Amino acid sequence: MxxxxxxxxxxxxxxxxxxxxxxxxxxxxxxxxxxxxxxxxxxxxxxxxxxxxxxxxxxxxxxxxxxxxxxxxxxxxxxxxxHLSPLAADAARPAFLRWMAYVSAAIYALFWVRDDPLRLAPDADTAALIKQRTAERITECWRLMDAQVHPGRYILGDDLSVLDLYVAVLSRWGPRRKAFYAVAPKMTEVVRRIDADPRLTAFWAARFPFKDGWEG
Ligand SMILES: N[C@@H](CCC(=O)N[C@@H](CS)C(=O)NCC(=O)O)C(=O)O
Known part of the structure; x- marks a missing residue:
């Protein structure tokens, strides 16, 4: 154990x-x-x-x-x-590693800025602009990713991987799910499948509940 x-x-x-x-x-x-x-x-x-x-x-x-x-x-x-990732020699492994690094570097990293823009901005107006521009950048990154993946039931095909969990959670942060759905139609089906996975129902309720208006 x-x-x-x-x-x-x-x-x-x-x-x-x-x-x-x-x-x-x-x-x-x-x-x-x-x-x-x-x-x-x-x-x-x-x-x-x-x-x-x-x-x-x-x-x-x-x-x-x-x-x-x-x-x-x-x-x-x-x-x-x-079975939460393709194995090292699997044909899907390069895409798995690519998108894990991409979500972390291109998207997650922007939340250090977004969560408190005054870490960088000299005033509230600049902070508001940073918030808007980082939302646009995140949306664009989701759009670019969606255009290049070929999901089955999950992003890399028919097997659920930790990439699906990662995208399902990060796509709920600002600019939130409705913005994500608008630019990522292929991954929309996947994140909805992860949201509804019965093995995670109690987990989501405890750790990231789907409260009224959660999609944005
Ligand atoms: N590169 C880190 C980023 C972690 C991160 O930004 N976590 C946020 C919460 S989602 C945090 O702790 N923010 C507080 C801060 O950065 O001051 C990772 O991928 O784990």
Whole structure:
């Protein structure tokens, strides 16, 4: 039996796809919930993760692991029985790695800016402009991805992978799902399938509920 993983996380954040993957794998994990405003996270997290971000995992051997895409890839490859990624020699592996890195680098990274534009902007007007321009950039990145993937039931074909969990969660962040549906018709079917996966019903209700108006 695998030893538990400790996850510093928070509902609705980047820890959610990691927790979803562990739920599908059936591996025990414990969440230390960052349930106070994000502005307080630095003090609580910096001694754990110098970047003061979630997800931050403490693995059973005590080492810290951060970076959601790396965590998801690693979880999939260390639990091959769960079939959550193409294997190394699989023809779908290059696309899997490509899109995992793309979602992390081109899309997720913009949320450091969006979540508090005043980290970069000198005033509220500039902050509002940054918020609008990053929303446009995220939408464009989803559009470009959708134009280049060939989904079956899931993004890489007919097998669910951690990429599907990653896209399903990140596409719920600003500019949110309606904007995503408008530019990503192929992946729309996939994220709706992930939203409705019966193995995750209780998980979504607890960690990222579909509240009224959640699609934007
Ligand atoms: N590159 C990191 C980004 C993690 C990240 O930005 N997490 C957000 C929550 S979704 C966070 O902790 N924000 C607080 C901050 O950056 O100050 C990853 O992929 O895990």
């Amino acid at each position: 695998d030893k538990p993983i400790t996850i510093y996380g928070a509902a609705g954040t980047g820890s959610v796809p990691v927790e979803a993957a562990l739920t599908l794998i059936g591996r025990p994990y414990a969440v230390i919930e960052l349930d106070t405003p994000v502005a307080t996270w630095r003090d609580r997290l910096v001694s754990i993760n110098p970047m003061a971000q979630v997800p931050a995992l403490i693995l059973p051997d005590g080492q810290l692991m951060t970076e959601s895409a790396a965590i998801l890839i690693w979880l999939a490859e260390t639990h091959p029985g769960a």
